[in-house]
Amino acid sequence: MISITILSALVLPLILHFFNSTTLPPGPLSLPIFGNWLQVGNDLNHRLLAAMSQTYGPIFLLRLGSRKSDPELANQVLHTQGAEFGSRPRNVVFDIFTGNGQDMVFTIYGDHWRKMRRIMTLSFFTNKVVHHYSDMWEEEMDLVVHDSRNSECEDPWDGY
Incomplete structure (x- = not known):
């Protein structure tokens, strides 16, 4: 009985492989x-991939384990565990x-990031704020354009 189970566990995937290989x-x-995995081992390098190609x-299928990639599963993981995957990696220089x-x-995704985002979107880009400061922003842009046109440098951005 055990030998039949082992034999069917080995033969059934081979049969399914031939039926599914058309797609x-x-x-x-x-x-x-x-x-x-046993054919590749721990050395999946470019020479082995070139030989297989x-x-x-140029396009071939390698099965490395029994798990399959699934876009729906990736979407579910990103929705349920987005905080773990959404942050940027920490860097000493940036810190x-x-x-x-x-x-x-460069803040870590979490409560602080949400507060910063809320401050940026609500405070600075509401219609009232944009309408209130638009004249000053346009005046400042005109000054920058005027300064760059009247600059004595070849490259108008050298002075900035």
């Missing part, structure tokens, strides 16, 4: 659970210049 790119025959063509990442761009 998938060609590739080396894979084993159940392991996929092509000579055999199977020095941004006060340990307390600015808007």
Whole structure:
């Protein structure tokens, strides 16, 4: 009984592989659970991939384990665990210049980021604020254009 189970566990994926191979790119025959991991080993480098592309063509299928990538699963993970995946990696240099990442761009995704975003979107870009400051912004832009046109430098941006 055990031998029948083992034999069917090995033969059934091979049979399914031949039926499903019409919709998938060609590739080396894979084993159940392991996929092509035993053929590749821990050294998945460009030489091995180049040799496989000579055999199977420029696009080929490697199965590296029994998990399949799924766009719906990726979407679900990003929606349920977005805080873990949404942050930028920490960098010592950025921490020095941004006060340990307390600015808007390099802060860790979380409560502080949400507060900063709320401040930026609500305070600075409401219709009332834009209408109130638009004259000053236009005047400042006119001054910059005037200064760059009247500059004695070849490159008007050298002075900035």
